[in-house]
Amino acid sequence: MTPTRPLIALLAGLGLTLVVMLPLIWLINTTDWGIALMLVAPFAVYGLIRCGLWLADWAGTPPFERKP
Numbered sequence: 001m002t003p004t005r006p007l008i009a010l011l012a013g014l015g016l017t018l019v020v021m022l023p024l025i026w027l028i029n030t031t032d033w034g035i036a037l038m039l040v041a042p043f044a045v046y047g048l049i050r051c052g053l054w055l056a057d058w059a060g061t062p063p064f065e066r067k068p
Contacts, residue, residue: 009059013052020044
C-alpha cells in the first residue's frame with residue numbers, strides 16, 4: 001500500500017459522488033418527470049455507499065471493524 005492510496009480513494013469517491021448526484025439532483029429539480037427519478041435516488045445512494053466501501057478496502061483503510 002502506498003501512502004497516497006487513501007487520498008486517491010477519497011478524491012475518486014468525491015468525484016464519483018459529484019458525477020452521479022449532481023445530474024440526478026438537477027434533473028429532479030428542473031424537469032416535470034423528475035419526481036419519478038426520486039425512485040432512482042435510493043439506488044444511486046446505495047451504489048455510492050458500496051463503491052465507497054470498495055474504495056476504502058482498496059486504500060487499506062476500512063471504515064469500521066467487521067466482527068464475525
